[in-house]
Amino acid sequence: MPATADRLKNVSISASAAMTQRARELAAQGIKVVSLSSGEPDFPTPPHAIEAAYAAALAGDTKYPTMDGTPAMKAAIIRKFKRENNLTYEPNQIVVSGGGKQVIFNAVLATCNPGDEVVIPAPSWVSYADIVKFAGGVPVSVPCPENAGFKLRAEDLEAAITPRTKWLFLNFPNNPTGAACSRAEMAAIAEVMLRHPHVWILTDDIYEHLVYDDFEFCTIAEVEPRLYDRVLTMNGVSKAYAMTGWRLGYCGGPKDLIAAISNVNGQNSGGTSTLTQAAAVAALDGPQDLLKERSSIYKTRRDYVLGRLAEIEGLRAHKPEGAFYIFPNMSELIGKTTKGGRKIETDVDFVMGLVEEHHVATVQGAAYGMSPYFRISYATSMEMLEEGCNRIAEYCKNMK
Numbered sequence: 001m002p003a004t005a006d007r008l009k010n011v012s013i014s015a016s017a018a019m020t021q022r023a024r025e026l027a028a029q030g031i032k033v034v035s036l037s038s039g040e041p042d043f044p045t046p047p048h049a050i051e052a053a054y055a056a057a058l059a060g061d062t063k064y065p066t067m068d069g070t071p072a073m074k075a076a077i078i079r080k081f082k083r084e085n086n087l088t089y090e091p092n093q094i095v096v097s098g099g100g101k102q103v104i105f106n107a108v109l110a111t112c113n114p115g116d117e118v119v120i121p122a123p124s125w126v127s128y129a130d131i132v133k134f135a136g137g138v139p140v141s142v143p144c145p146e147n148a149g150f151k152l153r154a155e156d157l158e159a160a161i162t163p164r165t166k167w168l169f170l171n172f173p174n175n176p177t178g179a180a181c182s183r184a185e186m187a188a189i190a191e192v193m194l195r196h197p198h199v200w201i202l203t204d205d206i207y208e209h210l211v212y213d214d215f216e217f218c219t220i221a222e223v224e225p226r227l228y229d230r231v232l233t234m235n236g237v238s239k240a241y242a243m244t245g246w247r248l249g250y251c252g253g254p255k256d257l258i259a260a261i262s263n264v265n266g267q268n269s270g271g272t273s274t275l276t277q278a279a280a281v282a283a284l285d286g287p288q289d290l291l292k293e294r295s296s297i298y299k300t301r302r303d304y305v306l307g308r309l310a311e312i313e314g315l316r317a318h319k320p321e322g323a324f325y326i327f328p329n330m331s332e333l334i335g336k337t338t339k340g341g342r343k344i345e346t347d348v349d350f351v352m353g354l355v356e357e358h359h360v361a362t363v364q365g366a367a368y369g370m371s372p373y374f375r376i377s378y379a380t381s382m383e384m385l386e387e388g389c390n391r392i393a394e395y396c397k398n399m400k
């Protein structure tokens with residue numbers, strides 16, 4: 001047999017995708033599964049975005065796109081960065097890709113030589129480390145412990161940086177913890193980075209609009225303008241506008257870095273779908289009320305789930321500032337046995353027991369690099385959340 005490439009050896013399939021798959025299999029057997037594992041808004045794409053894609057298709061906007069983004073898309077992104085983040089970019093400082101994921105992939109491929117280190121605050125989105133490994137880089141995990149509110153502490157960041165560090169990745173509001181950084185907390189991170197001019201910073205702001213209780217989102221290039229030339233500000237339409245299936249993400253950054261990313265982007269895709277770009281322009285330029293409306297619905301759900309978790313003996317959940325995840329600690333349940341006879345030794349055992357015995361899909365903390373925790377996504381209806389919480393409560397209550 002011809003062999004696949006060595007670079008795939010360290011790359012795993014995403015644990016949240018694996019859990020979503022297991023939930024689908026159970027559902028296909030006719031079992032009523034409560035899926036709290038998917039990091040995807042349950043809301044529909046705004047109709048004006050869909051209409052813009054349809055109009056673009058009818059108008060003949062169906063030819064190969066400009067590789068790094070249509071002029072209209074770049075202009076809408078430049079307006080968005082100015083309006084929402086007070087960041088100024090020129091068109092040659094923007095690249096549009098097929099999702100935030102592809103932006104990160106391209107950025108890492110464009111910059112990391114074998115052995116280059118990427119500092120990743122943990123827990124973190126599963127794909128960061130895999131993408132870095134794919135490029136031959138070395139992910140360096142820096143724990144953001146629960147007692148620090150799952151935030152990155154300046155001293156831990158300082159200790160993680162070496163002469164081989166190429167990037168620091170930031171993702172606040174965070175997947176999987178929901179933790180977000182205040183301006184002061186971001187300024188403390190920025191201060192460390194000012195001392196290390198050989199390191200680029202990628203800020204994954206995909207959950208920017210999902211913050212609660214009047215929390216104010218901030219992004220590092222705006223908090224510390226002296227870092228502007230080293231920051232790649234990444235965002236997308238997936239989470240804010242419920243456009244996960246359209247596949248569009250974008251970034252703004254220094255010209256030379258953007259040219260390198262654009263080069264990779266041009267080789268691994270012929271550019272993002274013209275219809276998707278038309279829809280995304282409408283989403284970014286259109287009415288923004290839906291962001292507040294949806295964020296207030298997410299807040300109600302967050303508070304509901306937190307309230308229910310607080311009543312469950314053996315679980316402890318930190319209150320997140322944003323995103324649509326809760327990351328409860330389940331250490332007190334370690335050593336117990338479930339009603340179905342499963343011994344709980346790890347968070348993997350916990351989530352497997354939960355999906356097999358009570359048909360609730362969640363994801364183990366281990367997948368994000370921090371145990372013993374599990375991730376609940378509350379991007380689903382109140383009805384599902386209520387049923388899911390009932391089942392989690394029953395599962396934990398019956399452990400001996």
Ligand code: PMP
Pocket residue numbers: 039098099100101102125171174175204206236237238244248249
């Ligand atoms: N970053 C984070 C932190 C995410 O959670 C996700 C989606 N799960 C992405 C990026 C990818 O988003 P996109 O759909 O834009 O590729």
